Amino acid sequence: MRALEQIRDWPVRHAAAGVVTRDGARMAGDVERVFPLASVTKPLVAYAVLVAVEEGAIELDQPAGPPGATVRHLLAHTSGIAFDTTDILAAPGTRRIYSSAGFEVLAAFVAEQTGIAFPEYLQEAVFEPLGMKASVLTGSAGHAGRSTAADLVRFAAELLNPQLISVPMHAAATSVQFPGLNGVLPGYGSQRPNDWGLGFEIRDGKSPHWTGGANSAGTYGHFGQSGTFLWIDPELGVASIALSDENFGDWAREAWPVFSDAVIAEVNLARNSVPK
Numbered sequence: 202m203r204a205l206e207q208i209r210d211w212p213v214r215h216a217a218a219g220v221v222t223r224d225g226a227r228m229a230g231d232v233e234r235v236f237p238l239a240s241v242t243k244p245l246v247a248y249a250v251l252v253a254v255e256e257g258a259i260e261l262d263q264p265a266g267p268p269g270a271t272v273r274h275l276l277a278h279t280s281g282i283a284f285d286t287t288d289i290l291a292a293p294g295t296r297r298i299y300s301s302a303g304f305e306v307l308a309a310f311v312a313e314q315t316g317i318a319f320p321e322y323l324q325e326a327v328f329e330p331l332g333m334k335a336s337v338l339t340g341s342a343g344h345a346g347r348s349t350a351a352d353l354v355r356f357a358a359e360l361l362n363p364q365l366i367s368v369p370m371h372a373a374a375t376s377v378q379f380p381g382l383n384g385v386l387p388g389y390g391s392q393r394p395n396d397w398g399l400g401f402e403i404r405d406g407k408s409p410h411w412t413g414g415a416n417s418a419g420t421y422g423h424f425g426q427s428g429t430f431l432w433i434d435p436e437l438g439v440a441s442i443a444l445s446d447e448n449f450g451d452w453a454r455e456a457w458p459v460f461s462d463a464v465i466a467e468v469n470l471a472r473n474s475v476p477k
Contacts, residue, residue: 204463205229211456213428213447217350220464221357221440232350235335236444239425240387242338242346243304245327245356247276247400249319250311251366251374252326258315261373261399265310266303269293275300275307276399277378282306297384297395301343308342330365331355344425350444353431357440360433374399375421375435387426388449404432411453413461424449430457439468 208216208230217230238245250272253259261273270280270293281291282303290298308319315322320338328336333352339345363371377396384395386402389409396403404412404420411424412432422432428445441464443457 202227202229202464202467204460204467207456207460207463208443208445211445211447212452213445216443216445218443218460219350219354219357219441220468221354221361221442222468223361223438226354226358228350228354230350232354233335234444235347235349236429236446237425237427238346238348238429238444239344239427239449240301241348241353241423241425241429241431242342242344243301244400244423244431245336245346245348246304246308246319246323246338246342247374248356248359248365249323249326250276250307251370251399253311253315253322255366255370259311266306267293272307272310273378273399275303275310276374277397278303278384279379279382279397280306294379295382297379297382297392297397299385299387301341304343305341327356327365328352331359348444350442353442353444357431357433357442361435361438361440375401375403375419375433377403377405388424388454409454409458411457413458413465415462415465424453424457428453432461434465437465437468439465 208218215231217232219228262271265272266275266280267289274280274293278299279294280303281289282300312319336348336352375398383393386392396405401421405418417436420434424430426449428447431442433440
């Protein structure tokens, strides 16, 4: 896939990227290199939490975190917890406050309810069944994941065709929770509304955005301050991931949407060229 060649021109020392369709995956760059994920950790953690829900270890609407908050609030960044402390800034369900600390609270809650340390639970619930052998959580459940492009492609394929969780649970995770809430999308400022699912940011009408202009409104995923992203476009049946060793900044704001649009254009061209 020629669109993947764009990573060679990014102002980074090392990069890797992948594109997944229901026909398979294509990758480029240092695909076995382990990169810090930063906040791309959160969708992986969220998926393990959803597995815990379906196993009956916890419930989405079970109280967790601040008074009045639930597992659902924590996953959807509506618990009221601040970004990097457990200070409470709002009542649950009233504001979309993006919170890395909230995911730490969530991981601690899962560990308490299951009796399994959360990094181990994540390993058993997500990494091992998907064959993500290089992936690991080394600290905070909000930002301390490490992985490779080869592993994240496996996760992207799972999101296109869920096997670890049910279709209804996947649909809930990737649709807007607590609709209409405003908030700040890190790196892109105030969003009205700032829509999220359960651990996944939902593109909707946000502009500018780190995905491409050709991505559908239903696109969901996450990006990380370490120069990483993961998006899935369910309408197009395409997913893409990228990892780098250069922190998010103006270079990414410029390069990532161009890359995503090129991926989508190439996939659409290939599909339209297939004889019917």
